[in-house]
Amino acid sequence: MYGKIDRRNKLNDLTGKEWLKLTKSFWLSEKCVDDKDAFKHPAPFLIKDIMKLIGLFTKKGMVVLDPFCGSGTTLIAANNLQRVGIGVDLNQKYKQLAKSRLRKKHFIENKDYYYKIGDANDVLETLEKVDYIVTSPPYHNILKNKGGGLRTANSKGFRTGSRIGIEYYSDNSNDLGNKKSYSEFLSSFQEIMSKCFSVLNQGKYASIIISDFTVSKEEICVQKDIVDCMLKCGFDFVGTTVLLQDNKPLYPFGYPYAYKINHMHQNIINFMKPKKSKI
Ligand SMILES: C[S@@+](CC[C@H](N)C(=O)[O-])C[C@H]1O[C@@H](n2cnc3c(N)ncnc32)[C@H](O)[C@@H]1O
Structure with a gap:
């Protein structure tokens, strides 16, 4: 730790220097051995x-929610920093995966973390207040696209390329990855986010991690749509951190006819629940 924690700092347990570093508008995505x-x-x-996000937006002992928790990464990150994690996911098999990851780190279910199975839309109604939300929804139906990318592991167990495009989350109709149209996806996302708004303490933050993607081969500014949904729920937009993923393979999508972007970053789109509600 460099420097000291300002006694007026109610947001996190960081010193001024540590805090300042995390306000940069881009971060380099960082792997560690437990990711595999x-x-x-x-x-x-x-x-x-x-962990960087949770360290920035919470203090020790606070409660972190991920309504699309999947393999439980948010719960591991929260527990590593002595925060309590609450995860929700539709898919039982991801809970089992998360439990085995958390068990390996000696974190205890229903003490260090809670993992609830069900549609976030229903489960969120049963939760008490939380101090921070970090999540990434399905990217509409892109896992069902017939992409031709690599998806093998290298000798260290890390992915070496993007998905093949045959593995998707579930066949459940409430799964945001199964919504027929992009606008249906957005309205289901917004419904869940308005419940997130209700469970988040006032003056606290929520981060949505997502990249732009194509729908029917058309490039969509997903960030804009996510911001619109969140504003409609009552959140304030407080800034986007670009998470650089400079290790992905490049695909010649449009070459040599047209410009088509290679997405090599995620947007961490940050919001705050205002201290006084506007809606
Ligand atoms: C992008 S993944 C999240 C991955 C997670 N961040 C991790 O580190 O493993 C989105 C997750 O949302 C879940 N999901 C989709 N629709 C849902 C819903 N209505 N309620 C709860 N979970 C849902 C999927 O099963 C999937 O695991």
Whole structure:
């Protein structure tokens, strides 16, 4: 630790220098050895990226919620920093994966973390207040696209390329990855986020991690749509951190006819629940 923690700091346990570093508008995504245990999930976070966010937006002992928790990365990151994690996911098999990851780190279910199975839309109604939300929803139906990317593990167990495009989360109709149209996906996302708004303490933060993607081969500014949904729920937009993933393979999607972007970053879109409600 460099420097000292300002006694007026009610947000986190960081010194001024540590805090300032995390206000940069881009971060380099960082791997660690425990990430490889999430390989069976199609789209896990990296633990260190989420630890940075939780370290920035909470103090020790606070409660962190991930309503689309998948392989439990948020719970591991929260427990590593002595926060309590609450995860929700539709899919029982991801809970089993998360439990085995958390067990390996000696974290205890229903003490250090809670993992609830069900539609976030229902489960969120049963929760007490939380201090921070960090999550990444399914990217509409892109896992069902017939992409041709690599998806093998290298000798260290890390992915070496993008998905093959045959593995998706579930066949459950409430799964946001199964919504027929992009606008249906957005309205289901917004419904869940308005429940997130209700469970978040006032003056606290929520981070949505997502990249832009294509729908029917058309590039969509997903960030704009996510911000619109969150504003409608009552959140304030407080800034986007670009999470650089400079190790992905490049695909010649449009070459040599047209410009088509290669997405090499995620947007960490940050929001705050205002101290006084506007809606
Ligand atoms: C992008 S993944 C999240 C991965 C997670 N961040 C991790 O580190 O493993 C999205 C997750 O949302 C879950 N999901 C989709 N619709 C849901 C819903 N309505 N309620 C709860 N979970 C849902 C999927 O099962 C999937 O695991």
